[in-house]
Amino acid sequence: MMRKGCVARWRGCVLCAAPSACKQRARLNTLGLRALELGSEAATTIRAPMTEFTYGELFAEQGLAVVGGADGRLLVEWIDEAYSCGAHPNYERGVEVFDLAAGRADERALADWPARLPEPVRRPAAERIAAHVAECEADEAGAMKLLEVGVALEGGAPQIHWTFGSDVTYACSSYYYAKGEATSGLLPEAAPLGLGPLPAGVTRALTELGDAGAVGWSHLRFPAGERDAALARFSAAPEGPWPAATATLVSTRTPAQERLEEGRRLTRTSDHAGAIAAFDAALELDGNLAAAFSGRGYARLLAHDFAAARKDFEAALTRDKKPAFQAAVLFNLGQVAEKLADRPAARDAYTRSLGLRPNKTVQAALTALGPP
Known part of the structure; x- marks a missing residue:
């Protein structure tokens, strides 16, 4: 969480200084994200943009995007990378699970997955992390944790992309962690997010779609007699215009x-x-x-x-x-x-x-x- 006058977040800490503490080279509106209900103006705020500018010397990357979802839960990727006042950068990125029904992020959704996932999924990531740490000659890495997860559609088959990390020293990685990645199909262990076996109708629809960088699905249940009417409303609903972009970047880099x-x-x-x-x-x-x-x-x-x-x-x-x-x-x-x-x-x-x-x-x- 940022507070007024704070210019960077670093390893879970908030580094505070007045905006004038370093020479202002750029300013940026933070991003916001809303989910719009199809066919209506009803919107759920996934993340509200800050009302103040973020200040710093150089901004590397900021992003906010849905990278998959299932059964009313969205996987939302956020990126906040910048250099502020000093040699050490602020690298922060991750994925949070947003529960549309509850209207809030589910902070516990991904916490216990690394230990529960099958060993064949975890092994490739662990081997990449171990190789990186050995090459760097750093101390032993910390426990492997899940940093990011997204769902893509490849040839009509949903694939889960996992990114794990272990804490290391700054000399070993400017991100302060060594990363390892793995890819799998849908797993029973992913059931808490609805990423388990799919109904036949959903499977057919995904097969027809083919490929997509991010994909999600949800089970709809209607009282008797309402299914056809709901499908008709869905088919007739026009897609409204996308909201105007609100991010503004002012940069004076030499x-x-x-x-x-x-x-x-x-x-x-x-x-x-x-x-x-x-x-x-x-x-x-x-x-x-x-x-x-x-x-x-x-x-x-x-x-x-x-x-x-x-x-x-x-x-x-x-x-x-x-x-x-x-x-x-x-x-x-x-x-x-x-x-x-x-x-x-x-x-x-x-x-x-x-x-x-x-x-x-x-x-x-x-x-x-x-x-x-």
Whole structure:
């Protein structure tokens, strides 16, 4: 939940500052979503847009979409990714289950699925997560949890796409979790969402439809004699116009900032070479862009070029003195020092970072070093 004056959400925490605390480069209306009842103006609010602007330096992506549903429950995907005041981004996305009959989100619907799903569904995701953690040389990942789920139609057959994740350190992933994906057909274990076996009529209708990026269905039950009249009303109901878009984006990115954002996007996709090239281009346009030094250093850290990463982080520290930025870069310097087996330098970097901004992740890294 955002509060007035808060510019980012990060790992479940709300980072607060006045809108003037960082240079405003963009502002964005948050998105809203409504479900309209066919043939009428009745609407259910799935998520109401905020009445205030979201402020920040660079916005990466915001989204709100229905990615499937069944029996009056919608799977709603939301995305909120942005850079605000500092080197660390705000990456948040997920899927929530909205119960149309209750008029609210069902917060418990997905919580216990990972443990209940059959092992063949969970195994591919677990293997991808394990490989990512091993490659990163991070500590053991946390328990695997379900991050996203959507239902698509492929060749007339509903397919459930599962995305799982486990918590890892920032040096291992800028998202703070390692992801693994799996795909399955309908499962008995998915019955709480109505994603189990389908009636023959629904199966025939989906087969005729063929392919769809998102699909949903519901069982309709009518008193005797009302079925034909309801089908006639359904067939005759015109589809009303889509609501006008309300999102407004005002951006004043410079060419250097455009290349900076490109580098960040490529870092998120693990294209480290491409990211470094984009950060190089940003620095050719603006040699004092601290965030480009920090971003290139992080891409080099992930690419295991630790000496070059350290030089970039040290350069970033000389070009932006904001405490939040300095704290984030110092944490990255500590990560580099650990990779180079320089424990005293790592301890110094973590201690300086904590002095600028208390943070559980940094504190855990310092504690893991042990006594001097």
